[in-house]
Structures are given as C-alpha cells and as structure tokens.
Amino acid sequence: MASRLILDITHRTRYRFDGPTTAVQYLRLSPGECNGQKVHAWAVEAPGDLFPWRDGHRNLVHSLYLHEPLTEIELVARGRVETVDQAGVLGEDGAGALPPEYWLREGPLTGLGTGEAGLQMRAFNRDVTRHRPAQRLDFLHHLLRAIVDRMPYQPGVTVAGTTAAEALVKGAGVCQDHAHVFIAIARANGIPARYVSGYLLSGPVSGPQDVGHAWAEAYVPGLGWVGFDPSNGICPTASYVRVAIGTDYSDGCPVRGMRGGGGGETLAVNVSVSPLERRPNNPYTATQQ
Amino acid sequence: MAETAANRPIFDEMRGTDGKIRPAFAGVDQWLSNMPDGEHGRMQLQADLLYERMGITFGAYGSANGHERSIPFDLIPRVLGKTEWDKLEAGLRQRVRALNAFMHDAYHRRDICRAGKIPEAQIVRNDQFLSVMQDFDLPGSIYAHICGVDLVRVSEGQFYVLEDNCRVPSGVSYMLENREVMMRLVPSLFTQNRIQPVAQYAEELLNTLKATAFPAASSDPCVVLLTPGPYNSAYFEHAFLADEMGVELVRGTDLFVDDHKVYMRTPRGPKQVDVIYRRVDDVFLDPLAFRPDSMLGIPGIIGAYRAGNISLANACGTGIADDKATYCYVPEMIRFYLGEEPILQNVPTYRCSEAQDLLYVKENLKDLVVKEVHGSGGAGMLVGPTSTKAEIETFREKLLANPANFIAQPTLSLSTCPTFVEEGIAPRHVDLRPFVLSGDRIAIMPGGLTRVALRKGSLVVNSSQGGGTKDTWVLADH
Numbered sequence: 001m002a003s004r005l006i007l008d009i010t011h012r013t014r015y016r017f018d019g020p021t022t023a024v025q026y027l028r029l030s031p032g033e034c035n036g037q038k039v040h041a042w043a044v045e046a047p048g049d050l051f052p053w054r055d056g057h058r059n060l061v062h063s064l065y066l067h068e069p070l071t072e073i074e075l076v077a078r079g080r081v082e083t084v085d086q087a088g089v090l091g092e093d094g095a096g097a098l099p100p101e102y103w104l105r106e107g108p109l110t111g112l113g114t115g116e117a118g119l120q121m122r123a124f125n126r127d128v129t130r131h132r133p134a135q136r137l138d139f140l141h142h143l144l145r146a147i148v149d150r151m152p153y154q155p156g157v158t159v160a161g162t163t164a165a166e167a168l169v170k171g172a173g174v175c176q177d178h179a180h181v182f183i184a185i186a187r188a189n190g191i192p193a194r195y196v197s198g199y200l201l202s203g204p205v206s207g208p209q210d211v212g213h214a215w216a217e218a219y220v221p222g223l224g225w226v227g228f229d230p231s232n233g234i235c236p237t238a239s240y241v242r243v244a245i246g247t248d249y250s251d252g253c254p255v256r257g258m259r260g261g262g263g264g265e266t267l268a269v270n271v272s273v274s275p276l277e278r279r280p281n282n283p284y285t286a287t288q289q
Numbered sequence: 290m291a292e293t294a295a296n297r298p299i300f301d302e303m304r305g306t307d308g309k310i311r312p313a314f315a316g317v318d319q320w321l322s323n324m325p326d327g328e329h330g331r332m333q334l335q336a337d338l339l340y341e342r343m344g345i346t347f348g349a350y351g352s353a354n355g356h357e358r359s360i361p362f363d364l365i366p367r368v369l370g371k372t373e374w375d376k377l378e379a380g381l382r383q384r385v386r387a388l389n390a391f392m393h394d395a396y397h398r399r400d401i402c403r404a405g406k407i408p409e410a411q412i413v414r415n416d417q418f419l420s421v422m423q424d425f426d427l428p429g430s431i432y433a434h435i436c437g438v439d440l441v442r443v444s445e446g447q448f449y450v451l452e453d454n455c456r457v458p459s460g461v462s463y464m465l466e467n468r469e470v471m472m473r474l475v476p477s478l479f480t481q482n483r484i485q486p487v488a489q490y491a492e493e494l495l496n497t498l499k500a501t502a503f504p505a506a507s508s509d510p511c512v513v514l515l516t517p518g519p520y521n522s523a524y525f526e527h528a529f530l531a532d533e534m535g536v537e538l539v540r541g542t543d544l545f546v547d548d549h550k551v552y553m554r555t556p557r558g559p560k561q562v563d564v565i566y567r568r569v570d571d572v573f574l575d576p577l578a579f580r581p582d583s584m585l586g587i588p589g590i591i592g593a594y595r596a597g598n599i600s601l602a603n604a605c606g607t608g609i610a611d612d613k614a615t616y617c618y619v620p621e622m623i624r625f626y627l628g629e630e631p632i633l634q635n636v637p638t639y640r641c642s643e644a645q646d647l648l649y650v651k652e653n654l655k656d657l658v659v660k661e662v663h664g665s666g667g668a669g670m671l672v673g674p675t676s677t678k679a680e681i682e683t684f685r686e687k688l689l690a691n692p693a694n695f696i697a698q699p700t701l702s703l704s705t706c707p708t709f710v711e712e713g714i715a716p717r718h719v720d721l722r723p724f725v726l727s728g729d730r731i732a733i734m735p736g737g738l739t740r741v742a743l744r745k746g747s748l749v750v751n752s753s754q755g756g757g758t759k760d761t762w763v764l765a766d767h
Contacts, residue, residue: 024546024589026577051549053595056420063592065547098423099399102413247420256577258588 003085005238006040006276009199010078011212013255014268020069021262028197028244029077029254030060036086037242042079047072057251058097059244064257071262075255080276081241088235090217090242091224100219103192107248110184110195113165121165124150125185136191137220140228147181147230160249175214176249178230182216183248192219194245195252196227201239201273212254212271217245241273300444301716302367302706313370313764316482320475321365321707321714329364329709332474336362339470361757362467364474367706367719367739368762377440377448377723378733380633383623385436385725388453388610390626392432395609396422406621415615416663417608419571421578421591427501427604429729433611434501434602435494435566436725437461437738440633442704449636449701451720453619455611456603457568460738461724462526465490465533467738467760483765485735490724491533493732494566498534500728502563503597510563510600513537513553515544517569517585527568541569546589551599564600571605613696614640614662636701642693650688650697654681657697658748659688672748674700703748706759708741718742720750721761735763 011029029044031037044050047070050062066073112121128146133139154172162170164184167177179195186193193216200213215229215236227236236242246252259265298306303314310318340362369377394400395412402409412418437458439451468487472479495512502510516527518540531538537553544553544562552559567574573583578591593599609615617638620631639646639657650657654673661669671684688695705716723737739759740750750756 024577026589026592049548051592051596053549053592055595056423056425058424061592063546063549063589065549065589067545067547098420099409099413101410102418102420104410105414105416250581251420251578256581258576258581 002238002275004083005201006080006082007199007201007241008078008080008272008274008276009241010076010270010272011199011254012268012270013073013075014270015073016266016268017071017259018263018265019261020071021259022069023064023066023073023257023259025064025066025073025255025257027062027064027075027077027255028055028059028246028252029062029075031079031081031198031241031243032058032060034242035089035091036084036238038082040080040082042077042081045074045076045078047074055251056098057245058093059246059252069261083238083241085238086236088227088237089223089225090227093225100192103194103219103247104187104190105247106184106187107195107246108250109161109163110180110187110248111163111165112184112188113163117163117165117169120169121181121184124168124181125188128185129189132189136218137223137226139189140186140191140218140220140226143182143185144228144230144233147178148233151178151181153178153231160253164248175229175231179214179216180248182218182228182230186216186218193217194225195248196242196245197249197252197254198243199241199271199273200229201275212243212269213240214249214252215240299702299716300442300704302442302704302719305445311370313368313373313762316478317366317368319481320478329714332364333709336364336470336474339473340466343466343470360463361743362470363708363717363741363743363757363759364471365707365709365714366471366478366760366762367721368764369736370764371766374735374763376632378735380448380631381438381723381725381733382731383627383629383632384438384450384453384619385433385727385731387619387623387626388433388436388455389431389727391622392455392604392607392610393427393430394626396606397424401622401625404625406625407615407618411614411618412609415609415612417571417606417612419606421595422604422606425595428503428600429501429727431501431727432604432607434497434604434727436727437722438725440721440723441636441701442721443701448633450619450633451636452613452616453611454722455607457570458722458724459523459526459568460722460740461490462529463758464724464734464736464738464761465529467758471760482762485763485765487734487736490734491530493726493734494530495534495536497726497728497732498564498566498600498602501600501602503600505597506563506600507561511553511561512564512566513539513544513562515539515541515565515567515569517573521568523568530566536566541584541586544587544590546587546593549593549596549598551587551590551593562599564602566602571608574601574605612662613638613660614642617696636698639697641688641695641697646697647692650695651685654685654688656700658700659684659695659697662694662696672700675746675748700748706739706741708743708757708759710743710745715745717745718748718750719759736761 046064157170157172158167158177164180167173183193197214217225217227305311401407433455437454440448442448498512499510514531551562572579573585575586575591576583623631641647657673659671703718706719707714708717719741726732739761740756742750743757
C-alpha cells in the first residue's frame with residue numbers, strides 16, 4: 001500500500017430543478033490540513049460568490065446565496081491533496097478544539113432509535129458487546145467487522161435522512177449509514193465518535209466515482225482520534241482525504257441548503273480522485289465507493 | 290441549609306414576621322386603611338378593564354377558551370426599600386457578570402473545567418451547548434444581554450436565586466404595564482411615595498442592543514425584534530417592546546441573508562440589519578445549522594453571525610448557563626471568574642445524577658420540590674408537600690427512570706404579600722424577576738416583575754400556571 005500519495009480531486013455536484021428557484025447553501029467542500037494530509041491547492045466554484053467562515057467543528061464552510069432564481073446549481077470543488085498513510089491515526093485535535101466528551105452527544109441521525117428500529121439497534125449493540133474486547137481499539141475493530149457483516153454495502157436502500165437505526169433494520173446501506181451505525185454504537189458504549197466526509201481513491205486505474213465517501217472517527221486515549229471505514233472494513237489509508245467532520249451527516253455533509261420554489265429536483269454527484277504519483281507496487285484496497 | 294417551610298414562619302412582605310408594618314410599606318398600608326369598603330373591588334374592575342383595553346395578554350398553551358387571556362393583575366404593590374434593593378442590585382450585577390464570563394469560557398478554553406470546578410462533560414454534553422459558538426468572539430464577550438433572574442425571599446434579610454433566565458426571558462412588558470396601570474388608577478400613591486421609575490427600560494434596552502453590534506456595523510446600528518409570530522405566548526410583549534423602542538417587529542420571512550449580511554425587506558428595498566433582538570429559540574434560528582424543518586428562522590444567518598456581520602441578543606447557546614443542572618455551579622463561577630463571594634445565595638440543590646443526592650431525594654420526596662433539568666414554566670415538577678401520596682409515587686417512577694434529568698430543592702417558605710382575593714385582602718406567595726441588561730455597561734431597572742400565586746397556599750407563580758402579577762416598587766429611601 002502506498003504510504004504517500006498526491007491526489008487530484010474533482011467533485012461536481014449538480015442540482016437541476018423543474019422550475020426556477022432561489023437557494024441558500026452551506027458548503028463543506030474544502031479539506032483542511034491535519035496529520036497525514038496537506039492541501040497543495042484547492043478551489044470551490046459556484047454560480048455565485050462564496051463567503052468563507054469556520055464552524056465550531058473547525059470546518060471551512062462557504063455560504064452561497066442565490067437570490068436570483070436559477071434552474072440549475074453546479075458546484076465544483078477541485079484541487080490537489082497530499083496524503084500519508086497513518087494507519088488511520090489522526091491524533092489529538094489540539095488546544096481550543098471541542099474535547100472528546102462533546103462527541104458523545106447524539107446527532108439527529110445517530111441515536112439508538114425508538115420503536116422496532118430501536119429494539120434492533122439495542123439487540124445489535126448487545127451482540128457486538130457480548131464478547132467485547134477489553135481494549136477500546138480492539139472493540140472498535142470488532143465493531144467495524146460486525147457492521148460490514150450485518151449490513152452489506154448497497155446503494156438505493158437508504159436516503160440522506162435515514163437514521164442509523166432505520167438503516168440497520170434495512171440490513172443494508174451506503175457509507176453514510178455504516179458510519180452512522182458505527183458512531184451510534186460507539187457512543188452508546190461511552191466512546192466519543194464523529195462523522196467524517198471526504199474522498200477515497202478506490203481503484204488502481206483512476207476514474208470517476210459515483211459519490212463522495214464517509215466514514216467515522218473514534219477517540220482512543222493515548223492515540224487520539226482514529227478513523228474507521230465500516231464500508232470497507234479498514235482504517236483510512238493514504239487513499240483517504242478528510243474534508244469535514246460533524247456529529248453525523250446532518251452537520252458534516254458536503255452541502256446543506258434550503259431553496260424557495262423550483263418544484264422537483266434531480267441531483268447528480270460526480271467525484272474523481274486520481275493519483276498524481278503512485279508507487280508501482282501499490283496494491284489497491286478494494287472498495288465500493 | 291435552607292430554611293424550609295417546616296421550620297420557619299412565613300415572611301410577609303408588608304408585615305414582616307412580627308406583624309408590624311415594615312417601613313417600606315407604610316404608604317401602602319395607609320392607602321389600604323383609608324380605603325372605603327368596596328373600593329378595592331371597584332378599582333380591581335377598573336384595572337381589569339384597562340388591561341383589556343390595552344390588549345395585554347398572555348398566550349397560555351392548552352387553555353380551553355382560545356389561546357390568549359389577560360394575566361390577572363393585583364392592585365396591591367410589592368415594595369422594596371432602597372437598602373434592600375441596593376444589596377439585591379449588587380448581587381444581580383455580580384451574578385450576571387459571572388454568568389457572562391462563564392459563557393465566554395464555556396465556548397473557548399473552559400478554564401473553569403481545567404481548574405476542576407465544573408466537569409467538562411457537564412458543559413459539552415449539555416444539549417444546550419452549541420458547537421457553533423466554540424471559539425467565536427462576541428463584542429464585549431457578552432452572551433446574555435437580557436437576563437431575567439428569579440428571586441424568592443424567605444426572611445427579612447434572605448433572598449434566594451431560584452433560576453437564571455439567559456435564553457429569551459420574558460415578562461418585562463408586564464413590569465412596565467403594571468406600573469402604567471397603577472399610575473393611572475392611583476396617581477396619588479406616586480405623589481406620596483418616592484418610587485423609582487422603570488419607564489426607561491425600553492431606552493436602556495435599545496442602548497444595550499446597539500452596544501452589542503459588531504465593530505463592522507454602522508455607527509447607528511439597525512436593530513430589529515424577531516418574533517415567531519402571534520401564536521407565541523409572549524407575542525404581546527414582542528410587539529410592545531418593538532413599539533416602545535421604535536424598531537421593526539419582524540418575522541423570519543422579513544429577513545434574508547445575502548453577501549454574508551442580514552437584510553430586512555422594506556418597501557424601499559433591502560435594509561441591512563446589525564442587531565437582532567430575537568425572541569426565537571436557538572434551534573429555530575437557522576434551518577441550515579439547526580432544525581431543518583424550522584420555518585421561523587433565516588436560512589444562512591449562522592454563517593453571517595460567525596462572520597461577525599450580525600449580532601444576536603441573546604447570543605446563541607446561552608442555555609448552558611441557565612440550565613437547572615448548571616445552576617448549582619453559579620456560586621463557583623462567581624468565585625472563579627470574579628474572585629468574589631456571592632452576594633445572592635442559591636437555593637441548596639440536590640443533583641439527582643449523583644448517587645448520594647439521589648438517595649436523599651428518594652427518601653424525602655414529600656418535603657422537596659423536584660424539577661426537570663430542562664423543564665420550564667413550572668411544568669414537569671413535583672411540589673412534595675402539596676402532593677398526594679399517589680402523585681409522589683408516580684413521580685418517583687419518573688425520577689428513577691432517569692435520575693440525571695432531575696434536581697431537587699427544599700421547599701422554601703416563599704414570602705407572601707397582601708393580595709386582593711374574593712374574600713378581601715389575604716397573603717399570597719410571591720417571587721420577583723428583575724431584568725438585567727448587559728451592554729457596554731450593566732443596567733438594572735429598580736424593581737422587576739413580581740409574580741403572585743393567586744391560589745391560597747400555592748407556591749406556583751408562573752404565568753403559564755395561572756399566576757398573577759403586581760407592580761413592584763423600589764423606593765428612593767428607607
């Protein structure tokens with residue numbers, strides 16, 4: 001596995017509306033610097049001026065205000081990021097950041113749930129904690145495998161607003177759902193966890209992918225924050241680019257917006273991640289998205 | 290340890306404990322003793338008519354006949370002498386300074402946690418803690434620009450703080466209207482007694498709001514009052530205060546964000562807004578940052594806020610300071626941030642999240658008042674001494690199902706004040722909510738809102754639970 005990569009990324013998001021609409025959006029489309037990640041160049045394009053600010057999670061956010069009605073919004077984020085394999089270990093956030101305890105709070109999509117879904121989540125929690133390894137790190141790896149087994153990757157089963165418990169009941173989902181279940185179970189066991197949205201170089205031949213990627217980070221005393229990608233059953237490698245964090249998809253997602261009018265909407269997301277440099281002996285990790 | 294109902298006689302604001310008229314009430318006593326038979330009934334009727342004409346209402350959620358009603362107003366004022374008020378005022382200033390210092394710290398380094406005074410989890414795991422406020426610098430580091438502090442009295446010299454209201458405290462319009470009605474009905478009382486005025490509140494509020502504007506704002510900042518609309522229980526107050534300040538009363542749809550700034554739609558085109566006195570709760574302010582289904586807020590406003598282009602009063606996330614679980618730590622905050630001893634005392638509070646406290650609370654439910662940590666308006670609480678055995682048992686189950694959700698306090702013997710009731714004049718329990726304004730300086734109106742429990746023996750004074758109000762006098766002497 002390559003221990004260092006330079007990745008060229010292009011992330012296109014296109015909304016098409018049946019009629020003209022106004023919109024206000026918060027874009028979390030700009031990767032930051034962190035352990036094992038350096039941004040060489042990055043730019044976001046939109047059909048209007050972008051206004052940068054930082055949210056409380058230290059994500060770089062752009063506000064986009066579209067008060068002149070449009071029938072299409074195209075957002076393009078692109079740039080070059082250098083990554084180093086850290087075996088998923090990100091380390092501490094540093095002074096002034098939100099402390100690990102903050103990340104024990106439930107997000108709207110990461111509770112254990114209520115009703116039938118809640119019962120199934122709790123049963124799943126009992127299953128994975130039954131033979132719980134004593135070490136937190138071992139338990140998190142155990143949880144990672146349990147999620148892959150329990151809910152295989154399958155697009156189209158869930159939607160953006162599906163909660164962790166709802167996805168578990170469906171027995172399938174996409175990276176977002178896997179991350180949500182991982183986060184919900186980790187927090188239920190007193191382990192701080194958070195949602196990460198980002199990109200993943202997924203094949204030996206560069207080419208377009210369908211969507212961006214998402215995974216989870218959990219806090220392990222001594223190591224700090226450690227990434228876990230339940231969709232692929234591994235910890236992030238140099239193939240992963242972190243963009244934004246949140247309590248769950250609701251505040252960590254790439255685009256959150258509101259529009260006025262416009263009727264129906266179609267959304268097309270296209271991500272391409274290609275390595276600028278690749279060592280010849282790079283065995284790639286098989287992934288689904 | 291607090292003086293509880295069981296071990297202390299009830300203090301009467303007018304007569305003290307020894308039955309002698311207290312000096313501050315001399316004028317009121319004289320007025321009452323000279324009043325002809327039946328006169329108070331006639332005046333009460335007049336007062337009620339005035340209130341109806343002025344349209345002073347309170348929307349009581351779930352009330353049977355329509356959603357608005359007048360708050361019962363009682364003619365007999367509650368009076369505070371200058372000396373006792375001066376001490377209260379000093380205590381309020383101190384408390385609000387500490388609360389604001391705490392909120393700044395809670396959203397920055399959390400030094401108070403590092404110093405071991407408050408567990409960090411208590412702050413960052415609190416639902417009221419909003420991550421959008423982390424590392425965000427506010428003008429003057431002020432969070433609760435308007436703070437309503439609920440006080441009760443148990444003896445001549447002892448007031449307790451029951452609760453700090455740092456989110457969107459209401460009730461100040463009743464303080465102002467009560468004074469207005471009293472001055473119209475009994476002008477002679479105001480010539481015979483040296484009563485400190487409260488009418489400057491709206492002007493002070495506007496000054497405070499202007500002082501909270503970010504440096505980028507214009508030199509005469511544009512202030513608006515944001516209301517959720519007529520279905521909100523305090524809508525009357527929103528309209529009243531906007532009118533008194535001479536600022537626009539707006540709803541979310543009247544505002545929009547563009548260029549990272551907030552604008553108000555006007556017939557003459559968009560006008561930039563610098564300060565919003567918002568009477569809308571945090572989670573409804575921005576559907577892009579909080580509840581996506583909120584129709585009351587302004588999409589994009591949190592981005593403009595963090596960019597320093599709009600001030601919100603009160604700031605977002607102030608709920609971390611007035612939470613009933615955080616309340617117990619306020620004396621610590623005063624010592625930690627100000628290096629002073631608290632002038633106003635807290636009611637001793639048991640945190641049911643702690644095993645020792647829970648054990649005591651469980652065994653003494655019949656003597657305690659138990660409150661939900663996030664409850665408000667007197668809902669979801671148990672008043673042990675006035676509850677039946679069955680009510681206590683039902684509550685016990687609720688408590689044990691989620692102990693961390695409750696705190697408990699001894700039942701205080703709240704002071705009483707003479708009040709007109711059907712059978713004549715009788716003592717009824719009162720509390721007091723003074724309003725503290727923090728801008729470039731702290732301004733406190735002499736007095737506040739006195740709420741009175743109209744049912745005999747009742748300790749529940751909340752407007753939402755059928756309480757009434759009284760004019761509150763602070764004399765210029767005594």
